[in-house]
Amino acid sequence: MAVAIDPIAYLRSIPPFQALPAAEFAAATRNLEVGFYPVGTRLTSAGGRPLDYLYVVRKGAVRLERDGQTLQVLEEGECFGYTSLISGRATLDVIVDEDLLAYRLPGADFRRLLGYAPFAGHFAVGLADRLKSSLAHAPAFSGQPDLSIEVGRLVVRPAVWVERDATVAHAARVMREHRISSVLVRTDPPGIVTDRDFRNRVLADGLPPATPVTEVFTRPLQLVPSEAPLHAAWTALLDARIHHLPVVTDGEIAGVITSGDLLRCSAQGPVAVLRAVERLAGRDSLRGYAARVAEMAAALVAGGVDAPRIGGLVARLNDTLLARLVRWAEADLGPAPGAWAWVALGSEGRMEQTLLTDQDNALVYEDAGAPHRAWFHAFAEHLNADLVAAGFPACPGGRMARRWNGTISWWKEEIDACVEHRPAAAAILYDLRRAAGPLDVAPLETALARGARTRHLARSLAREALRFTPPPGMVLRLRGGAEVDLKQHGIAPVVMLARCYAVEVGSTARGTLERLEAARAAGLMAEALHASVSEAYRFLLDLRLRLQLRAFSEHRPLLDIVRLDELSGAERTRVKDSFRAIRRWQEKATYHYQTDLV
Template sequence: MSAPSHDDTPILSATPVRALLRRAPLCVPPQLPIRAAAQRMREHGVSSVLIAEEGALRGIVTDRDLRNRVLAAGLDPARPVIEIATTALQTVDIGDAAFDALLLMARHNIHHVPVTEGGRVVGLISSTDLQQRQSDSAVVLAHALHQQDTVEDLRRVTQRVGALQRQLVAAGASAHAIGRVVSALTDALTMRLLQLAERELGPPPVPYAWVAAGSQGRNEQTAQSDQDNCLVLDDAYDEARHGAYFAALARWVCDGLHACGYVYCPGEMMATTPQWRLPRARWQELFRSWIETPDPKALMLTCVFFDQRFVAGERGLLETLRAEVLARTPGQRIFLAHMVANALTHTPPLNWLGRIQTLRDGEHAGAIDLKHSGIVPIVDLARVYALAGGIAAVNTRERLLRGADSGEISPDRARDLVDALEFLSTLRVRHQARQLEAGHAANNHLRPAELSALERRHLKDAFAVVKDLQSVLEKRYLAGRF
């Protein structure tokens, strides 16, 4: 695939997967000989075939598999085709946006994705299908990441993420979509670092889940972000026997992320910190203590871990942990009150007259901090709604919409917050794009003087919405409590 000159993500966001399907998928039974499967691919003029049995999808075989797993390996082509199939499949639903398929390919470095409807396979789309609809810069970058063998080479590839963000801004992509694209590329980088680490250190002695937290966990990263991550280890983990391996694995990946521009977390919320590299049962105990006997300072530091998302390894380790956490949080009013109190430490920069107040001193005097004064308060509100409602979503926009469904916030107020989040995040990515274009490091400090009068009014309205919803939660959880 050649690198594109622009990115039309808005087009893919509005295009359903069903619009990309051209023909019924070619399916063969698992026991069909490899040679016969290859002949059918040639007859139908396709580069891949799905393996299915009684309507259930079992795997996929591509031209590359025939080359690498049969010809190069000298495998007998009379063997059953299932023996060379990729069986750990990623799929998309026919009603999903084509953009979701692009992200899936970028995150996992794959070029073919089966399409399902009601659990039944109905088609197959490829990166070529997406390329014909739009330029697939994210897929190109993700593929390039998976081809690199050194951290220095990975660093050179990740330097192009800033350019991709500028392209997305210029194309009119939403801030929500940009966050998902950049996060998907960080996922792809993390996966490659883990592969290189395992190549150096050997296979892991027990299963693990590498988990993203913070903005990456929420799929809300921009080109300039620090890293928040942790390791959830299988309960067979023994510190004396396995500790050195996972300490080295964490150091390899976190150092690699730092070298590629995702700087170390100032609060050391990373897998390199021993207390964030634990067996699942210990994580369960930690979350139980945070929820049932909350400590304000501890929660202020650890709230980032309520935004966890699986990246690589054994998915079930995190999924079972999160299910247990979300079963505990609803109804825990003391815990939720502390979370609200923490959320109120970041407030919009409006004075008592309702006017925008800029920073008075320091390097950024005359500016506002879009992240900590605008976006973070919305992230904090959405986290409270999710934990109060036992909502599994981690992305802030999705948490707000699910919060409205569960009754934690009214539908009108949820839409107000979604609009405020998108407006503030758009100002942020546009501001960063201008800085990157000028050759400067991107930051979150915007001078209102750079905005039009209409934008300044919208900015004040967005801050007012956030401040109003903070007041509602304060009255709900904190009135008379502290």
């Protein structure tokens, strides 16, 4: 026998009502009503009387239509009526699709609750604002620190300086006196000398104590504003591969934070993983890397860091791991017989990989290295195998350096051939990013830019991108256990079409959000469309990451497919909102690129 659920208890269990203060929630729900409406009931029509209540669907379904076309179907846990209450207008037809049991909150109580930001954001009229609010107030794992705190809060002592004419002996004495691991140097621009500099540049080279500090210091400084969030400091340290970061307040250096300071903020943060990677003793230590990355991602999610930023941090850590693997490979094979570059492609090239996924990479080496192809092939085999051991599966399509390697001249010809004859294969090359190696890949960038000016390329890429589409709204129903593929139905369409737009406008941006911004700046996307697609992409990335982290913690496979009945009502609504924004963009792209023409 089914157990009846108290309406107020049910409402309290779902977002955004669960975020309300207890007293305000209790006051608002004193007037809560229960309504039953048979199938076919028209609750309002576009242009008619606006709804007077906020409705929360408990059982059944409601269909939202415009001009006879179904836009959305709302089911258990989803809300409607807020657009009427906020705007004072009825903009859609609202029809009961299945016998409806709904809880009704009077308009006056709803408007009073809008004074609470988490509640109000959930019901923002603009699609982009609703999605952004969903990210800001998404539930996180408990017990984790706030990783959005300002970096300035970590500064515990004022900056310590030496003059430009100081010797290394004097600088070392100052550091010992203050018990610090670095000291700033008053030059223009200022510099810094660290304990590592003394080990690697003074002691290792046998320099005398009277050596001027300016011969071993580093400048210009990598700086971070005091108001920057903690995760920005992590990014700065990982980008520059340094361990000391001066913090600026009101234009002046207030102090220096270290990787150790950041490490103490979270034992599962990027700095902790970086330390672990730097200390890997051998290939036997690779097995735990994927788990460490997943644990780090979980800590970042819990700390309020969004999925795109997490992807950037993961990419920087993967580059650090790659540098370690390179040293091992060269120890086995001997020094490289020529300059080379390891190229990341796909999500790793775009710096959008959150958890470890299939490898997409390639190896490029200078033309003078052609007689040594066997060495470079063995080098690629070593790195690909070590990446598999670290948790990066082999690419099912074979897009890996062990098969995809050659001279820089060969690569330029390959890019030209792909653009001209195999544009679908060219798409991933536009995600190209050098991840390791001394070889300059500017000639490949030039070849890609030349290909981007080819008239047929953008249309070919658009035609390929539009093969991936969100499912129709009527398919997104709880009934029948409907499933969606967050990657194929939502994330991939945005990634591929953003790449296409970037090619058209000549942008060298690699990240999807940066490519969308380039399209907006070039006038290819209206402000509202750009905002809604960008936030849809952020939301889907974030939801996918959270679901995969949950699966990881439960030792289940990390899949992109999710059943709608496994999502909360708010999540289902936002998934549908996201798909609707993507479909709207694809419709405009179809017209823009005339992809229906042969």
